[in-house]
Amino acid sequence: MITRITRSTIKSFIKKNEGKLIFKKLSNFDGMQDMVDTVKDSFHPARKPERVTDYNLGVDGAWFVGQSRDYFKEFKNDDLIGYEVSNCCGSFILAIKQN
Numbered sequence: 001m002i003t004r005i006t007r008s009t010i011k012s013f014i015k016k017n018e019g020k021l022i023f024k025k026l027s028n029f030d031g032m033q034d035m036v037d038t039v040k041d042s043f044h045p046a047r048k049p050e051r052v053t054d055y056n057l058g059v060d061g062a063w064f065v066g067q068s069r070d071y072f073k074e075f076k077n078d079d080l081i082g083y084e085v086s087n088c089c090g091s092f093i094l095a096i097k098q099n
Contacts, residue, residue, distance in 0.1 A: 005072040007064065010083055013094065014057055020096045021046035022080060025061055028090040036090050043080070046094065063089045 003009075014021065023046040030037045049060040056062050064070050065087045075084045075093050082095025 005074065005083065007066065007070060007072075010064075010072060010085065010094070011057055013083060014059060017096045018058075021059065022082075022093075022095045022097070023047075023059060023061055024093045024095075026084075026086075026091040026093065029088070036088070039090075043093075043095070059094065062092055062094065063087070065089060 022043045024043045025039045025041040027036050028039050029035070046062075047060040048058055049056050052058045054066065055064055057064060062085070064085070070085055070087045073084050075082045075095055079097060080093075080095035081098050082093060084093050085091060
């Protein structure tokens with residue numbers, strides 16, 4: 001049975017895996033171009049932002065818009081497992097190393 005991925009799923013994943021999270025930004029809103037553009041980034045340990053808000057859920061570089069405007073899908077490769085998040089502000093991956 002496939003379960004629906006929600007904001008609560010992501011929030012729980014972040015809390016459960018604090019200190020083990022890996023982050024990669026895929027795209028970001030660029031005000032100079034007035035559009036979301038691809039970002040060259042690599043996976044790196046997730047950091048806590050200076051200020052934790054409902055918009056970042058405690059992950060520096062993450063941005064959640066809420067109100068059913070965030071889109072989630074599972075992410076998995078040979079080394080990592082987690083979630084890809086996308087919205088009008090960009091997209092990113094939150095993952096942990098597989099056992």
